[in-house]
Amino acid sequence: MRKVLTEHQPAAMRRPAVAKSRPLWRTLYLQRYLLLMTVPFVIWALIFSYGPLWGWIMAFQKYKLGLGIWHSPFVGLDNFKELFKDDDFYPALRNTLVMAVMNLVTGFVGAIVLALMLNEVKNKLFKRTIQTITYIPHFVSWVVIANIVITFLSPDGGMINAFLMKLGFIHEPIYFMTKEGFFWYIQTAANLWKEIGWSTIIYLAVLASLNPEHYEAADIDGASRFQKMRYISLPGIMPTAILLLIMSLGWLIQGGYESQYLLGNDVVSGHSEVLDLYALRYSTEIGDFSYGVAISMFKSFVSIVLVVAVNLFARKTQQSRLF
Amino acid sequence: MFRDRSFGDYAFTATNSLGLALLGFVTLFPFIHLLAISLNEPLDLIKGGITWLPRKLSWFNYDYVFSNKNLFRAAFVSIARTFVGTFLGVMCTAMIAYALSRREFIFRKPFNLYFVLTLYVNGGLIPGYLLIKQIGLMNNFWVYILPILVSAYNVMIMRSYFEQLPEGVVESAKIDGANDLQTLFRIIMPISMPVVATITLFIGVQHWNSWFDNYLYTSRSQSLSLMQYELMKVLLESVNQSAVTASSLNANNVAQLSPQSIRAALTIVVTVPILLVYPFLQKYFVKGITMSAMKE
Numbered sequence: 001m002r003k004v005l006t007e008h009q010p011a012a013m014r015r016p017a018v019a020k021s022r023p024l025w026r027t028l029y030l031q032r033y034l035l036l037m038t039v040p041f042v043i044w045a046l047i048f049s050y051g052p053l054w055g056w057i058m059a060f061q062k063y064k065l066g067l068g069i070w071h072s073p074f075v076g077l078d079n080f081k082e083l084f085k086d087d088d089f090y091p092a093l094r095n096t097l098v099m100a101v102m103n104l105v106t107g108f109v110g111a112i113v114l115a116l117m118l119n120e121v122k123n124k125l126f127k128r129t130i131q132t133i134t135y136i137p138h139f140v141s142w143v144v145i146a147n148i149v150i151t152f153l154s155p156d157g158g159m160i161n162a163f164l165m166k167l168g169f170i171h172e173p174i175y176f177m178t179k180e181g182f183f184w185y186i187q188t189a190a191n192l193w194k195e196i197g198w199s200t201i202i203y204l205a206v207l208a209s210l211n212p213e214h215y216e217a218a219d220i221d222g223a224s225r226f227q228k229m230r231y232i233s234l235p236g237i238m239p240t241a242i243l244l245l246i247m248s249l250g251w252l253i254q255g256g257y258e259s260q261y262l263l264g265n266d267v268v269s270g271h272s273e274v275l276d277l278y279a280l281r282y283s284t285e286i287g288d289f290s291y292g293v294a295i296s297m298f299k300s301f302v303s304i305v306l307v308v309a310v311n312l313f314a315r316k317t318q319q320s321r322l323f
Numbered sequence: 324m325f326r327d328r329s330f331g332d333y334a335f336t337a338t339n340s341l342g343l344a345l346l347g348f349v350t351l352f353p354f355i356h357l358l359a360i361s362l363n364e365p366l367d368l369i370k371g372g373i374t375w376l377p378r379k380l381s382w383f384n385y386d387y388v389f390s391n392k393n394l395f396r397a398a399f400v401s402i403a404r405t406f407v408g409t410f411l412g413v414m415c416t417a418m419i420a421y422a423l424s425r426r427e428f429i430f431r432k433p434f435n436l437y438f439v440l441t442l443y444v445n446g447g448l449i450p451g452y453l454l455i456k457q458i459g460l461m462n463n464f465w466v467y468i469l470p471i472l473v474s475a476y477n478v479m480i481m482r483s484y485f486e487q488l489p490e491g492v493v494e495s496a497k498i499d500g501a502n503d504l505q506t507l508f509r510i511i512m513p514i515s516m517p518v519v520a521t522i523t524l525f526i527g528v529q530h531w532n533s534w535f536d537n538y539l540y541t542s543r544s545q546s547l548s549l550m551q552y553e554l555m556k557v558l559l560e561s562v563n564q565s566a567v568t569a570s571s572l573n574a575n576n577v578a579q580l581s582p583q584s585i586r587a588a589l590t591i592v593v594t595v596p597i598l599l600v601y602p603f604l605q606k607y608f609v610k611g612i613t614m615s616a617m618k619e
Binding site for chain 2: 027028031033034035036037038042044045047048049050051052053054055056058060087104114116117118120121122125126129130132135136137139140142143144146147148150151152154157159190196198201202216222224225226241254258262276280282283289292295296297298300303307314
């Protein structure tokens with residue numbers, strides 16, 4: 001693949017030089033179809049990606065629906081001050097970060113372990129079957145996953161409770177979904193179950209591209225299967241793994257809200273409510289949109305700081321960087 | 324020593340295969356269990372004890388799902404959304420990816436930046452909501468399609484696939500008098516099946532699985548309701564029910580319905596289309612993702 005790229009590099013490099021000798025209008029005319037093809041995207045991004053940024057002004061206003069952005073009074077940083085004073089803000093922030101870290105760590109370790117295990121399978125059919133099965137949950141909606149989780153953990157007739165009772169570990173069914181202490185673990189387990197297979201794709205590709213000579217040399221030295229896994233396969237995927245890890249670190253605070261919304265309920269909201277849901281609740285229940293925007297801005301701010309910091313760190317420690 | 328090694332080898336293979344088989348079981352079992360619940364007679368289900376197979380086979384739950392007018396309409400809206408959204412999404416993604424992959428395109432660099440920034444720039448939930456309100460997309464079918472028309476991630480996958488195609492393909496098409504649109508749709512896309520199939524699957528699945536936009540923007544118009552949203556409503560209702568008392572279940576028994584059975588049947592109906600499509604596309608998407616990721 002890399003060979004194909006270099007072969008065609010020269011032809012590609014020549015092109016812009018030719019283009020530059022033409023007057024601009026001529027280039028524009030010649031590339032009218034290319035321009036036409038990008039029009040939908042340019043307009044789309046302007047409206048749906050960059051458009052909402054205009055709404056950020058609201059974070060500094062006392063926004064009133066009737067007045068709109070043009071006429072609502074400015075209040076400076078009041079919304080942010082109020083935000084940091086609110087007692088519900090800190091649990092939401094904590095829940096967001098705790099669940100993000102738990103998902104990140106379990107997902108990272110789980111994907112690597114599974115990829116290493118799959119890589120050791122010699123039987124192609126068995127390997128492909130397991131892969132096909134473990135990819136499935138990735139393509140199923142969170143609504144379906146939540147449904148499965150709730151069905152299995154249900155106190156009346158749920159499989160987990162029935163199983164535990166049969167084995168004699170418990171005598172009364174446990175109300176898993178209404179115990180605050182369980183929520184983080186349930187969410188993490190569900191997330192791991194959903195994504196573990198899918199996240200191995202990239203690691204398996206890296207493992208397939210490792211130099212077979214290393215394994216042959218290890219064979220001659222009498223290394224066991226486990227030793228080969230530990231000293232050749234694992235170091236082989238580490239650079240990719242680290243890159244993926246620091247990339248996702250930047251998005252830590254954007255942990256998503258779908259699973260928390262669907263798995264959570266009023267009883268466990270102290271452990272299930274994340275920043276987005278907190279913002280949504282504030283905006284819809286109290287009608288204070290400014291407050292919701294302030295939360296969105298806070299999240300974006302943290303996210304940008306994290307992305308830039310992580311990128312700087314990546315650039316310092318490795319040759320590769322993210323952007 | 325040889326003997327020792329082959330025993331270790333054997334033990335390793337056995338443990339490894341067993342572990343993987345167990346994972347496969349844990350992944351697949353919930354779907355089988357739900358299928359068994361959905362095919363069991365609702366009254367009989369209350370007795371519990373269903374694992375693999377239905378005890379009293381009955382199509383009652385599926386009859387209910389398909390005879391319910393709202394659910395039937397929701398299925399139609401979901402299918403319509405998935406088809407329209409996927410078609411438009413793939414077309415737009417391909418056009419942008421192609422333009423950005425052409426080295427001679429004069430706006431290649433600025434548009435690239437403009438577009439990569441959409442990955443990082445995000446107004447957030449509330450500004451997005453207000454925007455939809457302002458441009459009049461509330462309770463409108465197009466609110467399902469337009470806001471997620473293109474995604475930078477999909478464009479990047481497609482672009483890097485196009486970039487590593489031989490340059491001669493485009494040049495010979497140009498010599499034959501094809502313009503860029505014709506080149507893309509008649510030549511580039513047919514020879515890029517792995518990535519086209521991958522992106523089609525991604526966009527299709529995203530549309531089929533969406534429910535949050537339904538909840539936020541169209542929850543007031545029942546005629547635009549989606550399957551996933553209907554399922555989510557049943558889900559939340561029964562969660563609150565079982566959290567309060569078990570007596571509400573008995574009230575449902577009278578009507579010959581159990582929310583658990585309906586939920587299971589709906590879940591299966593919502594899941595089956597994906598299970599049908601995806602094994603055929605699997606070899607493509609693994610290739611598509613791997614190729615674009617390895618290039619970096």
